[in-house]
Amino acid sequence: MAGIELLSDQGFRVDGRRPHELRKIQCRMGVFRQADGSAYIEQGNTRALATVYGPHEASGGRVRAQHDRVTINCQYSMATFSTGERKKRPMGDRKSQEMSQNLQRTFEAAIMTQLYPRSQIDIYVQVLQADGGNYCACVNAATLAIIDAGIPMRDYVCACSAGFVSDTPLVDISYLEESLGGPDMIVALLPKSEQIALFQLNSRLHADHLSKVLDMATKGCKDIHTVLDGAVRDHVSEVTDSMARS
Amino acid sequence: MATYIRPARKRKCSKTIQEPKRLVTPGDVITSDTDFMRGHGTYMEEDKLHASVAGVVETVNKLICVKPLKTRYNGEVGDVVIGRITEVGQKRWKVDTNSRLNSALMLSAVNLPGGELRRRSAEDELLMREYLAEGDLISAEVQSVFSDGALSIHTRSLKYGKLGQGVLVTVSPSLIKRRKTHFHNLTCGASIILGNNGYVWISPMAGAEEEEGGGFIQNLEPVLLSDREVMTRLKNCIVGLAEYRMMLYDTSILYTYEASLKYTLEELLKPELMEEVVEDTRRRLEQET
Numbered sequence: 140m141a142g143i144e145l146l147s148d149q150g151f152r153v154d155g156r157r158p159h160e161l162r163k164i165q166c167r168m169g170v171f172r173q174a175d176g177s178a179y180i181e182q183g184n185t186r187a188l189a190t191v192y193g194p195h196e197a198s199g200g201r202v203r204a205q206h207d208r209v210t211i212n213c214q215y216s217m218a219t220f221s222t223g224e225r226k227k228r229p230m231g232d233r234k235s236q237e238m239s240q241n242l243q244r245t246f247e248a249a250i251m252t253q254l255y256p257r258s259q260i261d262i263y264v265q266v267l268q269a270d271g272g273n274y275c276a277c278v279n280a281a282t283l284a285i286i287d288a289g290i291p292m293r294d295y296v297c298a299c300s301a302g303f304v305s306d307t308p309l310v311d312i313s314y315l316e317e318s319l320g321g322p323d324m325i326v327a328l329l330p331k332s333e334q335i336a337l338f339q340l341n342s343r344l345h346a347d348h349l350s351k352v353l354d355m356a357t358k359g360c361k362d363i364h365t366v367l368d369g370a371v372r373d374h375v376s377e378v379t380d381s382m383a384r385s
Numbered sequence: 386m387a388t389y390i391r392p393a394r395k396r397k398c399s400k401t402i403q404e405p406k407r408l409v410t411p412g413d414v415i416t417s418d419t420d421f422m423r424g425h426g427t428y429m430e431e432d433k434l435h436a437s438v439a440g441v442v443e444t445v446n447k448l449i450c451v452k453p454l455k456t457r458y459n460g461e462v463g464d465v466v467i468g469r470i471t472e473v474g475q476k477r478w479k480v481d482t483n484s485r486l487n488s489a490l491m492l493s494a495v496n497l498p499g500g501e502l503r504r505r506s507a508e509d510e511l512l513m514r515e516y517l518a519e520g521d522l523i524s525a526e527v528q529s530v531f532s533d534g535a536l537s538i539h540t541r542s543l544k545y546g547k548l549g550q551g552v553l554v555t556v557s558p559s560l561i562k563r564r565k566t567h568f569h570n571l572t573c574g575a576s577i578i579l580g581n582n583g584y585v586w587i588s589p590m591a592g593a594e595e596e597e598g599g600g601f602i603q604n605l606e607p608v609l610l611s612d613r614e615v616m617t618r619l620k621n622c623i624v625g626l627a628e629y630r631m632m633l634y635d636t637s638i639l640y641t642y643e644a645s646l647k648y649t650l651e652e653l654l655k656p657e658l659m660e661e662v663v664e665d666t667r668r669r670l671e672q673e674t
Contacts, residue, residue, distance in 0.1 A: 194457060382454075
């Protein structure tokens with residue numbers, strides 16, 4: 140495979156991680172004032188911003204409003220400067236439309252939609268820097284933004300990718316590992332109940348290896364959940380402390 | 386002109402804050418005991434009570450609920466709200482009140498100009514846009530809550546009605562402290578309406594003549610520069626308090642205003658000076674309690 144060894148003999152990856160190791164995650168909640176909820180996440184060099192507006196009156200009047208549940212509207216976009224080669228349009232191409240639809244399905248599974256009939260929730264995510272696992276970073280950022288907006292969810296939604304190189308599953312694969320053409324699995328999980336909200340597999344993977352790779356991705360999602368939960372708890376404690384002292 | 390350059394804001398995380406007891410995040414199990422009542426922010430699954438939002442668990446007798454830090458406005462009967470007209474419809478106005486659904490202001494729930502109390506005729510219906518058009522701001526009271534969570538509001542008191550000249554500040558509804566009165570004439574020379582829905586209206590001190598129009602005639606005389614400065618300072622104070630997550634009520638706003646007087650209006654926009662002002666206020670409020 141093109142001279143680059145994705146997994147060295149000592150069991151290290153190109154960026155020095157072990158196969159089961161995630162990239163460093165840093166996140167912040169409530170980055171914008173005018174949105175109902177917002178969050179920023181960095182997973183290694185992948186950076187994503189998410190903003191949530193709503194629940195508010197459905198736009199487009201009664202035609203688009205659903206009488207028994209809330210309409211979820213997602214928009215995925217990539218900044219023109221996010222990739223190595225400058226993008227012409229930030230959104231609207233086939234790939235982003237597919238991503239938007241995936242996001243919408245993922246969050247319809249997690250948000251308690253029946254609580255807000257006739258309303259609408261808008262979720263906007265933007266990738267600021269793309270270094271593999273864009274969808275995962277967007278799902279994680281959107282989860283934080285939804286929690287920041289105080290919208291009820293059954294559970295966090297955590298997404299993680301996994302690859303498979305020389306009989307070893309790799310978790311949270313980077314752009315380099317993604318682009319060299321191995322299998323690429325994306326799993327969005329409700330970590331407490333282990334329900335899968337989205338499952339995607341690009342290129343071929345032998346059925347015998349499927350469970351191994353899936354286990355690795357599941358483990359990755361749970362690790363991400365631990366990190367996100369810690370960040371949410373810090374944020375909530377800080378804000379409640381400030382409100383209690385006034 | 387002097388330029389002012391400031392480095393990107395440093396992230397505060399040095400302060401070690403103790404995590405409050407009974408803090409939950411979505412998906413956490415609150416209790417597996419079944420003789421509790423399920424309140425807002427919770428759901429039942431497999432006979433266990435789970436949280437669906439991040440916040441602190443509140444228990445009232447057998448009722449368990451979790452209140453998130455910030456949400457859209459959840460209306461309650463009797464709340465004072467400020468809203469913006471978005472639509473003029475059949476016998477009703479649609480009002481944006483920062484709520485999940487637009488609120489309805491019925492034609493029968495307003496005082497007509499001149500304070501007349503009579504049956505609303507078809508002519509009144511045609512004149513609705515004359516009274517309140519799209520984009521107008523009003524203050525009102527919540528009359529009832531519909532089953533889907535939408536609010537019905539009324540302005541059947543001379544306190545409420547169309548708002549004239551002033552400044553609107555929007556903050557999170559959870560920062561407005563619930564009090565007996567939400568209309569204040571502050572001693573600094575401006576009046577303020579703290580809407581329960583997180584909309585705050587700052588206006589110059591009302592004269593006596595405004596009361597007579599039944600709340601529909603706007604006073605469009607130019608506001609004095611000194612009044613405008615007071616209002617702007619109040620606006621900056623409220624934005625600062627909201628930024629540092631302090632509860633908003635008359636005393637806290639007045640104290641912030643007094644603490645801010647040592648700076649000019651433009652100096653107040655610098656975050657580090659605003660933080661100092663807010664900290665001063667916090668200390669003064671803590672001393673008094």
